[in-house]
Amino acid sequence: MALLERPPRLPRAASEVRPTGGRERRWRTLRGVRRPDGRYSPDPRGTRSLLIALLMACATLITLDHQAGGAALDPARRVIGEVVGPAESAADAVVGPLTRIPGWFRTQDDLRDQVAGLEAENAGLRSELATADFDRNRLAELDGLTAAAEQANHALVPARVIGVGPAQSFSRTVTIDAGSRAGIEPDMTVVNGDGLVGRVLRVTSTTATVLLVIDGDSVVGGRVGSSLEAGFLRGRGVVGDDGRLDLELIDDTVVPARDDVIVTWGSEDGAPYVSGVPVGLVTQVFSNVRETTKRAVIDPFVDFSSLDLVGVVVPSGTESDRAVVEADGSLR
Amino acid sequence: MTWLRAAAAGALVVVALLLQVSVFPHIAWEGVVPNLALLVVVGAALTRGPQFAMTLGFAAGVLLDLAPPADHTAGRWALALLLVGYVAGRVRQDLRPGAGSVVATVAASSFLGTSVFALSGLVLGDLDVGPAIGSGGLLQVVAIAVVWDVLLTPFVLPLVMRVLERLEPATATV
Numbered sequence: 001m002a003l004l005e006r007p008p009r010l011p012r013a014a015s016e017v018r019p020t021g022g023r024e025r026r027w028r029t030l031r032g033v034r035r036p037d038g039r040y041s042p043d044p045r046g047t048r049s050l051l052i053a054l055l056m057a058c059a060t061l062i063t064l065d066h067q068a069g070g071a072a073l074d075p076a077r078r079v080i081g082e083v084v085g086p087a088e089s090a091a092d093a094v095v096g097p098l099t100r101i102p103g104w105f106r107t108q109d110d111l112r113d114q115v116a117g118l119e120a121e122n123a124g125l126r127s128e129l130a131t132a133d134f135d136r137n138r139l140a141e142l143d144g145l146t147a148a149a150e151q152a153n154h155a156l157v158p159a160r161v162i163g164v165g166p167a168q169s170f171s172r173t174v175t176i177d178a179g180s181r182a183g184i185e186p187d188m189t190v191v192n193g194d195g196l197v198g199r200v201l202r203v204t205s206t207t208a209t210v211l212l213v214i215d216g217d218s219v220v221g222g223r224v225g226s227s228l229e230a231g232f233l234r235g236r237g238v239v240g241d242d243g244r245l246d247l248e249l250i251d252d253t254v255v256p257a258r259d260d261v262i263v264t265w266g267s268e269d270g271a272p273y274v275s276g277v278p279v280g281l282v283t284q285v286f287s288n289v290r291e292t293t294k295r296a297v298i299d300p301f302v303d304f305s306s307l308d309l310v311g312v313v314v315p316s317g318t319e320s321d322r323a324v325v326e327a328d329g330s331l332r
Numbered sequence: 333m334t335w336l337r338a339a340a341a342g343a344l345v346v347v348a349l350l351l352q353v354s355v356f357p358h359i360a361w362e363g364v365v366p367n368l369a370l371l372v373v374v375g376a377a378l379t380r381g382p383q384f385a386m387t388l389g390f391a392a393g394v395l396l397d398l399a400p401p402a403d404h405t406a407g408r409w410a411l412a413l414l415l416v417g418y419v420a421g422r423v424r425q426d427l428r429p430g431a432g433s434v435v436a437t438v439a440a441s442s443f444l445g446t447s448v449f450a451l452s453g454l455v456l457g458d459l460d461v462g463p464a465i466g467s468g469g470l471l472q473v474v475a476i477a478v479v480w481d482v483l484l485t486p487f488v489l490p491l492v493m494r495v496l497e498r499l500e501p502a503t504a505t506v
Binding site: 046047050051054055057058059060061062064065066073076077080081084085087088091092095162163164165166167168169170171173174175201204207209211215216217237305 | 346349350351352353354355357358360362363364365367382383386387390393394395397398399400401402403404405406407408409410411414418421422446449450452453456458459473474476477
């Protein structure tokens with residue numbers, strides 16, 4: 001700061017530069033010194049100024065991204081995503097066959113395989129939707145018809161998981177190989193044959209980033225299938241066998257039973273979550289006296305450690321660069 | 333030559349990112365994959381010294397922070413890898429090159445990098461350590477990361493160091 005505040009002064013004679021050459025000397029030593037043994041050894045002072053400069057850059061980045069939900073860096077994320085996304089897709093295409101050898105043995109045609117898989121997935125989803133308790137209650141509440149109509153308005157865009165965030169990053173996100181060209185937008189629901197996977201965070205033209213429901217930041221409105229009690233499902237940020245969700249019920253007088261099915265509660269216009277997607281089973285119930293709430297532990301239906309084929313719920317009739325599975329099972 | 337070296341280092345980082353995001357998840361251990369970008373930065377530190385490694389670490393970290401599956405606050409991996417580059421580069425000056433010292437540097441760097449990343453998350457409120465993860469869970473992730481990185485060292489580090497060394501011999505003027 002002191003250097004900047006000093007008034008600019010032109011040297012009047014060459015002799016005057018030499019005594020005040022402190023700065024110049026410092027810049028020169030930035031280049032480092034050579035040791036007697038011939039190994040290059042950088043100057044600690046130069047290294048330190050570079051370290052400080054880069055630390056400041058980190059602080060700037062963190063501040064920029066920490067404010068306003070990271071809107072400032074979204075363009076940068078998008079640009080990098082546009083470049084890295086196709087590369088991830090290509091890398092996955094290279095290793096994909098190796099990991100999918102058993103599946104590829106059966107059919108020669110990958111596409112047919114994929115369509116059959118998706119049809120089965122769609123049928124599975126619809127049968128899950130008909131989970132007895134939940135359906136009966138919906139009908140009893142007389143909104144079954146409208147809900148069904150809403151459900152029928154959705155279609156699925158198939159996609160494959162091509163990149164998985166490492167556990168060292170402590171956030172549970174994946175990249176899928178469908179983006180805005182496939183009709184995907186942020187805040188769309190992502191499901192697979194077993195149940196709810198997560199929601200779309202951001203998209204590039206060919207890829208999308210999905211926040212898994214088990215992420216520590218993920219909150220999903222959930223309902224107990226047998227009693228229709230509403231609550232909030234929070235992720236624990238752990239994959240594998242401990243990859244569970246915590247359900248906090250709004251009404252503390254209700255105790256969910258073991259093996260009750262939890263389905264999504266749904267938001268307006270189906271964003272970020274459409275209603276009625278199965279999430280998991282109740283495995284344990286804790287009551288918290290201090291906060292007077294009941295917390296249930298949910299074991300998700302989806303196996304998050306081996307995610308591959310997923311479907312993104314899009315409005316029916318969405319323009320897409322690939323085949324879209326409509327709610328009645330037809331392929332468009 | 334400097335540009336060539338920077339391009340080669342950049343290419344190594346991109347390949348590391350792709351392997352780490354798209355290939356290694358298939359064999360991940362508790363979701364933890366080897367941090368190949370960190371190995372590249374350590375390799376750069378051991379061959380080229382702290383200044384080059386810090387710059388490379390910062391660039392690699394920004395890439396890790398912004399490339400698709402990432403959703404944490406940007407700048408956290410940049411900070412972690414920058415510090416890794418600095419520390420590994422300083423260690424190099426007092427070290428005799430050898431397999432043992434390389435492995436020790438990798439282990440220390442991996443521990444430092446993953447810990448700095450986790451701690452910055454705690455400070456920024458990005459990472460919510462609930463009862464499910466806990467400090468034990470954090471340490472477990474860090475420990476697995478160290479084991480992975482050390483396991484991959486014999487395959488990655490010689491390659492990285494050879495590439496960066498060949499592009500500019502240590503005796504050349506910098």
